[in-house]
Amino acid sequence: MPFYKAISINESTTAYFWKISEDVTDLFRAVSLKDVTLFRYEGMKSESHQKGFLAVRMLLQHLGYTDYDLSYDEQGKPHLNDGKHISISHSHEFSCICISDSLMGIDLEKCKDKILRIAPRFLEMKHLENLSDTEKIQKATVIWGVKESIFKIKNEVGISFPEHIFENEFDVAAGNCSAELHFNNQIEKFTIQFYNIEEYIFVCAFPK
Template sequence: MPLYKTITPNSQTTVKIWKITESYEELMARVDLKPKALERVLGMKSELHQRGFLSVRWLLKEFGYCDADLFYDDFGKPHLKDGRQISISHSFNFSAVIISDLIVGIDVEKQRDKISVIAHKFIDYEFDYLDKTSNDYIKKLTVIWCVKESLYKLYCTQGLSFKAHCLVIPFSIKDKATIAWVDYKNIKSRYAIEFLEFEGFTCAYAIA
């Protein structure tokens, strides 16, 4: 399938989302992988993960890049050789990439009821305003997870905790935006967050 969605939050930043309808074979046939990336994808046990990995390389092509332009640091954070900032995510049959001149983070997740089982692991302050009986409880949990994951990718500091150091202020699903904070080692950083929903998925991205 062609590119699913393109978003331009500002003049320096672009988000692209891909809906993965292609088979593993179709995706492999049209990407040029460097040896390390090829070894990595061939070593994946799940075809779902393989397709997610390869769809990200298709998204890179949409931005005008190729796999050789991408590398990862020791923390696992992706970088582009030209110095622009990049963040990557994929979940089931969607993948997302954000590229900017600013520091960024992105996450896409499928909305699933089982997130309520692990909510206590990544939520603290947010329980004060969440209503477990509301129809949008699972959606809000998913937004909060995506926001905190995007902040984690943006901040890229070992020891950062979703629950202890990241907080998301009250928000409405229809607003498609919120404010989040990282409070880590006596430094407080404020981030404007945007999020969207599509086909049972949530995507959030943070821009520094």
């Protein structure tokens, strides 16, 4: 069974991972989708995206939920009908959901060389000084995940990764850091935890 693992982030927050080994037909047959979800699925042109989307539903079913328990608001943010908070991410061969009693946001990213080419667009390059190439890729991937996770929490039009979300200096080996969102004349602080999942980085952000 491709349920991969669960990570307990704190006493009320757990992340669940599905490693996708099934083909898209097997995944489709294994899940029950409501009409609006089916319409969204049928509009996806990428099979990889379809698999990630269906694997999220597999995780829900693994936990006793179904697609009928999941809805999205006008901004595209997911919600569970039992009132618990949920955040969703998928990347290549993994899908992930995080369920919590507290507001949070997650991101899952595969570590790839190309992130160093785009790093100047979203982070302060001083964060990557005096690191090996492998360490730079890992740290840049964490920083992207930090910004993506915070954006998922706030979900407001106009938020810019380089202009509004600032990560404080951190050591990748620590597995945690902090960040701030400077937006609409407010400063909001976040605590971050991150983990290695094979060659992926998983990030979870919480508002302070």
